[in-house]
Amino acid sequence: MCERYSLNKSKTELEERFQAEMLGDFKPRYNIAPTQLLPVLTSESPKGFSFFYWGITPDFAKNKPVSQKLINARVETINQKISFKSSFEKRRCLIPADGFFEWKRIGKKTKTPYRFTLLDEGLFSFAGIWEEFENEKGELNHTFLILTTEPNGLVKDVYERMPVILTKENEKKWLDPYTSEEDLLKMLKPYQAAEMLSYSVSPLVNQVLNDTPSVLKKTSPTDQFGNYTLFG
Template identity: 35%
Template structure:
């Protein structure tokens, strides 16, 4: 699964990494070492542009950065209260789930992350681990997105989910699930709005891709969403007992 992650790169850096246009105009989220459900996050999307009249140009596409809220709210939802429970979508079943199948076919995105947190429980001990790319490049987490509004007079809410898959390699030592990380060679197909069939990209990451990851234990300070700073990424080798896992916002 993926319940927290770090996103500290500025939009200009992300635009360069993902060959995208930075159209955020400085309105992106702040540096965040502890991204939590329902937070605003930067994503990468590729769409057919529209002119000033709203007419779609089907002859070309543009890859841009877009801010979304983490926790998908399906278009048919009566309200947005369930968003925190929709931060992840299982890659094995997304194509058949009403909440995700349309987005998988038509609205896919990449959610850049410095790395993600996962917890391993042993008795009463719940130790967080941080997994990131060994070379410092952003991880391209496969994502789905959609739009929702409660009524015609309300602004659109754009939300997203991270696709997860069976954990392999080092991450499997901590949890049986992990984010679906896309290699650069898959970005074009994944983001192409004219491609509906992407089942070949939903398999767990390759051994080579996972071998390029590094994982380390970090402080249990990350357990609280109130903590947010670079110290959360520092190696920490002394697990402590926790009575509660603070996931409240």
Template identity: 30%
Template sequence: MCGRYKRKGDKQRIAEEFHVQHGIEDIAMPPEDLNVTPYSTQPIVRDNRDDGQREMVMMRWGMVPFHTKMLESLKGRNMFNARAGSITTTGSWREAFKKRRCLVPASAFYEWDKIGTAQGKPFTLTLSDASMFAFAGIWDAWRDSRGDWLQSFAIVTTEPNEMMAQIHPRMPVILHRRDYDRWLSRDETERPPADLLRPFESEGMEMVPGGPTVSDTRRKGPMAFHTTTTAMLPNIEE
């Protein structure tokens, strides 16, 4: 599961990191969001349908499939995460996975311990080099009864790597840069890139305890998300 993440970087930085060519001037967004929550509006990167170059679009985190009749029918359902194991068979995700894939820019994500000795405590997970990265996302466009369009996305989750398995049974799919083009391709195929839906390597990540107020979705400032210690959890092989 991935229910909270951090985006530290304005639209110009995202454009540079992900080689975005379209949409930069058309959107307004805060320079950072240290506590991204489901159902908020966030930037994603996808291939432009006309020229295939990358574009940045603001979308709601919490996907509304195109075939949804009423938003009320999704009440109580987790539509912000799509499980990799059932993404090719579940009606809510299947068509989007085939041809509407995107990158979700992030700097870190948060998870709460469900397995280890510190159950209920939040942890912050980043790449070891502290660089911005991308979750594997899928998106869709839904039209309401008035004819207005809502674009929305979900983050794909998979089994945990060894580090993540110490605290949680799932983790978001983090894509390697070398796989961005393949993931973003709009070419419809009967064999979409399911092989990319795998755990990121533990040795390329770091995990530290989260701050005491990270659970408060109203807290957006840096003091909510950092502790004075950088102690890692014990190595699972020890």
């Protein structure tokens, strides 16, 4: 499960990388978590960033509270489950990021946080789907989730799943409403491990309120002084 990611880039960098306009300001984010309002590019508006909440309510379910939302969907069943099939067919999105976090279990009660990035630590995008639903006040909310797949060799040492990272070539195809289901499914595979790097980070990332550059700094697992249990 992908529960945290980072977007440590400026508005200008995002606009240049994705060739899309962002209305309003944007500040780098270091410790992004579910339920937060975040930038995405949708199949309906690929040239302009939208801000959706991370955590999706299936289109058949009305007025679900935040606690019942989902944050990930498995690629193995994305075109089969009734809760995701419609979004997969009609409402796909790109989720900009420059890294994501996973926790490696050490013993029964301890976990070590790791950060994963591309080799150049540049921007990339997760494959996502989005949904529109009515909240308890009758207001329309827009939400998204991240697709996950089997881990590559790098992530496998830490966790059993990883988010789907799209290549630049596949980003336009992912948003294109005319891309066939067969071609879409071919994109949903583990990213090349040789093109990524990973390193352990401070347990500061375990707390959502720690949205500062310090959570991205490399930290030896042996220097974490047993604070792994802050997470979970």
